Every structure is written in structure tokens, then in C-alpha cells.
Amino acid sequence: MTAEAMRLLKELAAEGVSPWWEACPWEPPTVVDAVSYGFRGIRMPLGAPNGMVRAACDALRASGGFVAFAAAAFDGVDDPSAWVAAARVLRSGVDRPNLLVGVPANRAGIDAVAGCLAEGIGVESTGVFSVPQYRAVLDAQRTGLERARARGVEVEPLGVATSCDLGALDAAVNARLDGLPDAASNALRDTAGLATARLLYRTRETALACGRWQSLRESGVRPPMLLWAETRPEQVRSLVSWNTAHALTLETAEAAARGGGLEGDTLMGRHEQSARVLRLLAEWNVDVEAIGVELLRARFG
Template sequence: MSTNLETLHTHGVSVWLDDLSRELTDGGELQRLVDLGVLGVTSNPTIFATALSKGDRYTEQVTELVKAGADTEKAVFEITTEDVRRAADILKPVFDRTDGLDGRVSLEVDPRLARDTAATEESARQLWKAVGKENLYIKIPATVEGLAAISTALSEGISVNVTLIFSLDRYRAVMQAFLTGLEQAKVNGHDLSKIESVASFFVSRVDTEIDKRLDEVGTDEAKALRSKAGLANARLAYQAYEEVFSTPRWQVLKESGARAQRPLWASTGVKDPNLPDTLYVTGLVAPNTVNTMPGKTLDATVDHAEVTGDTIRGSYGESQQVLDDLERLGISYTEVVELLETEGLDKFEKSWVELLQTVTDELERVKTQVDAQ
């Protein structure tokens, strides 16, 4: 195991990889990373679209789909669920070793459904059943409409990765949805110890948007606040996590075998080349958290991250001051997080359309070959 990843794990941080492709699973790279100390995998439409556009690892399955007469939607469903199954098998020993806490793979519902509660619920059921692996997370966006779907999925025994969280208020609503889902799962007779959840709180995109606004303000005070909002926002999210998971309501569920919904730090690759490339790793160390990293950030963490211990607890006053100072400069926190959610959904929808087009092109290419034989 990597020394730095082991140190992070010692301080309560599970390191996951934010990438998934058949090249990773079949080429042995994912197993190498697991041996290094990676404990889970997250995926999203952008990752799938990129994977499908490279290499020929998918040709055999696409050929089978063409011969079976599958349309694009069916092909996307079969290809992505197969990728997740393969990764889940590689991570199963981690799942067993950590009693189901880690060793999991995330698969997202169609992001075009993010504003449709019932459709999201049905998609979550279909994906959960199709993959058929206990070490799966279904990713559901934390839109207002997604909150009820999160509770429903959990109530049916489906483990959930809540994604695209930017605001503290929405994060609190997500945790309440988690508690509601587990309470209903208990009524439904599910074993709460088997239901896991993480809440993916996005970090670097907050800095990207706020730093742009700070540069427009242009004062020395504004310059001094650059690249502080992302960490401050995430640290205050952890404060909210500590508050919710110390309530009597949570205690009742805990006594029934439930485990807390862990905060997961997402969007942890730095966007500003002037920043330390492990900023959103070393700056967000605290017990019972997950940090999912793109490959470049993971490599940097293994190579030179300086993990000094807990960098979240004890920072809440300072973090709140950062957000207060931003408001004083005329930068609206509410406006920023609402914009980021809208942009995040738009990006995921565009990536999904790109994924559909990539698969359509691949189906047509292979069909031409099959017809010529």
C-alpha cells in the first residue's frame, strides 16, 4: 500500500478513484490501484463517454449487441452496467475486508431524469437489479426532485451515492432524506447494516466560480480570498454532518445497525494550475470521509501529498468567516451554488448525449462490419 494512502486511511479517509473503463478493469490497472490502497470507484456519464471513444475493449460486446438488434439506449445500459459489474468483482475483496463500508462502485441514473422523481426511482431500481452486485452504489443527483427518490431507493434497500451537492442547505436536506429512507427501510424489514450511502459534496468547482468573481472585484481583500471558498464550504459541510449524526433521531437508527452517510469529497482535482495539486486532499482530512480522485490527483497524492492529520475539525469559525467575507464583497453564496447545480446537471446531460452519440456511432460501425461478413 502507498504510504500516503495508508496515512489518509489512518486518519479516516477512504480514497476512491473517479474513473472507470474496461481498459482499467481488464488491463489490470484497477487491480494495481486497489493493491496501492484505492478502496472504491466512482463513475459518471463523462467518464463513460471518454472510455467508449478510446480503444477497442468494447468491440466484442458491441458486436453482440448489434447481432441482438439492440438500440442505443439498450446498448448504453448494457455496456455501463457491465463495466460496473467488472469493477465490482475486482473490489469485492475490499468490500469483504471492510464489512461493506468500502469496495464499492457507483453508477449514475440517467441525468436527464434529475428533475423527475418517479423516473429516477424506477431507473435506480432497474440499475440495482441489472448490476446485481451488493457492492454497488446508485448515484442520484441532489436536486429537490431527487431528495424523495433518495429516500425511496434507500427504503427499498438500495445503497445510494448522492451526487452534485454544492450547498450546505441542500446537504442538510440530503442527510434528512437519508434518515427518512432508513426509517422506512426499517419499517419495510430491511437489514440497515447492509444499506450504505455517501453524499458527494463538490469542492473545486466552487473555487472556480467564486475566484472568477473575486478577480472581477479585484481588490486586495478579494485577492486574499481566492481559492479559499471550496475548502471552507466543504469543512462547514462536515460540521453539518457532525451535527446531524449526533441527534437522537440518528441514534435510534444506529442502534438498529445503521451506519452514517459519509461525506464524500468530489471534484477534487484542482482547476487552477497555480494551486497545489493535492489541495483538496490534504485540506479535507477527517474521520469517516471519502475522497474520490481523478487519476492525476491520485498520482500526485501517492507521490507527494503531505498528510498532517485532521484539517477540518477546529476550522469551522475560520471557514464561516470566509463565506461571510465573500457576501460582504457582494458575492452571493446562494447564487453561486444554484448556478453550479444547474451547470453541473447541464454538463452531465451533455455528456450523456455525447455517450449516446458515441454508442450510436459504434453500433453503426460494427453493424457495417457484421453486414459485410
């Protein structure tokens, strides 16, 4: 990795943004290399052996970083208990406290979040594309953390994250816009992802101000993290705010570093203009929330 890219990772961390390595089987760096570059978290690829996941957890544990790895509920994918069982097996196999078990943010996966956290299993909810969906995830996260605390589980080390694949959302929205005859709709290309991210951020900050979340924070619970995935290089600079993360391939990190410096906090207080973007898209019969549902179903059924 170039010095410019490593400097970008440091700048992100200074702004409260945790740079994560989106590990790809075809990329040559090792986990140790990724940590030395300045990555604070790692998303492991599907099919990675438990030993590799365990090594990644060990490499990041001293710095407080997390490793996300997707669970696989082969049977009963519509059953929350199947996802909890799959998470339990994965956590037992890796046996590291800084593992985040990835579960889909569909109905079964959201219901499983509370069960996982109640057992002391950190969770990454994957595939969130809308505010209503994220509210449900936040409710499940809060409930699970409250159950864990009531059961005497040590809540301070528990990691909780929610990821939104902004690149996939933008690509799906752009495809709808491309099918429209009026060229004026082109101005809305590549706007859905950023608008959604800002609305998700506002949703989280509003939730954290409520009494139940404040009580959890007083107990030492970490605030839930928002993780942006599949971002384009230019989006890295426009998605900056406290307790967020970027999952970046090395290629994306290098390209983002060539694009200039960060723009400061770009998420806080931008919810009203973001809501207007989604309303404008709706006027073109592009329902971003419905597209998010389609993306989730395509991935997880």
C-alpha cells in the same frame, strides 16, 4: 502508481479517509489494479457498461468498498419517481449490494433518496454545495433508512454517500473574484471549497448526534459518508477527518503524494472560521450558496 502515492492512500485510510478512484476512460489501469494500489472505492465514468461496474463491485466487495455509478432518468427528470425507477433499473442490471446509485442533489433527486433507500438501494447524492442543501439530503437519507428498517430491509450493508465537487465550486468562486477590481479579494481565492467542506462536516456531525440517527446507528446503519471530488492535489492534505472520502484520479493522487504528508484532522472544529470565510466572500458580493445553486442547475437542470 508510484510507491509514494500508494503510501499516501494508506495514510488517508489510517486517518479514516477512504481513497476512491475517479475512474477515467482514458486512464490505463484496470479495476483490479486500482484495488491493488489501495483504493477503497470507485466512481465509474458515465457510459461504463454494467459488466464493468459489476466487476468493480466484485473487486471491492471483500474489503467493504463501494462503487458509485450515476443513474440516468431520461424522462421526468423533475419527477422523484423517475429517479427511483432509474435507480431500480440500474441496481437490477448491476445486481451487486455494494453499488451506490448516483442521483443529483436537486429537489427531485433529494426526494428520490428516501425511496431508493427504502427499497434497499444504496445512494450517492451528487452536487451538494451548501449547508441547507446538505441538511435536506441528510433528512432524506435518514427517512429512507428508517423506512428500510421498518420494511425489514437489511440495513447494515446499505451505503449512503454525499459528494461535493470542491474544485468546481472553487473555480466558480475564483471567476467571480477575478472580476473584482480590488486586489485584496485575491486573498480569498481557493478558500470557498475548504470552508464549505468544513461546514458540511459540522452539519453531518451535528445531525448524527440526534436521537433518530443514533437509533439507526444502533440498528447497524452505516453513518453517511462525505465524499470530496474534483479536488486539487494540495487540498487532499487539508481535507482529512473520520468517515470522509477523496475521489482521486491517478494524476491527482501522484501530485498530492509529492506535496508532503498529511496534516492530521483538518475538518473537526473548524466551522466557525469557515463561516467567517463565507461572510468575507459575501462582503465582496460573492454568494457561495447561490453559486452552488447555479452549478447544480448547470449540471442537472
